[in-house]
Amino acid sequence: MDVEVAAKLSAIGFGGITAWVTILGLLKARRSQLREDYCFAREFMGDLRTVPSDSEFLKQRGCHALTGNSTLEYRTLKYLWGLENPSQASNDYSLGFK
Incomplete structure (x- = not known):
């Protein structure tokens, strides 16, 4: 025992x-x-300032890498970055697609 x-x-x-x-x-x-x-x-934010504005491919790939979601467009992400809590806003927005 x-x-x-x-x-x-x-x-x-x-x-x-x-x-x-x-x-x-x-x-x-x-x-x-x-x-x-x-x-x-x-690095990505620094690249956005230096990369020419006509390189949409790089912007889209950077946004995809940041959020892990390929449905977010750069324009949408740029808007979300302007909100009060950009990290939470982009997370909530990308979770809305799942």
Whole structure:
């Protein structure tokens, strides 16, 4: 009986440690993904100022990369960027298509 209890407790402890390590890994991955998104957004915004206005392809590809949604057009995204909370607005708008 004592061996069963010890085995169950060790399984619970091992499961808890595994869950904790997994959660910490996901949080770190999310943080690094946010940093990567920020760097890309900063580069893309800089490119928008320097790239000629006739390169619609680059604008569309950049918007697609930023939002992960190919249905958003540059004009729409530019409008969403002008709102009070542009990140949330673009997320909400792209979720409306799903």
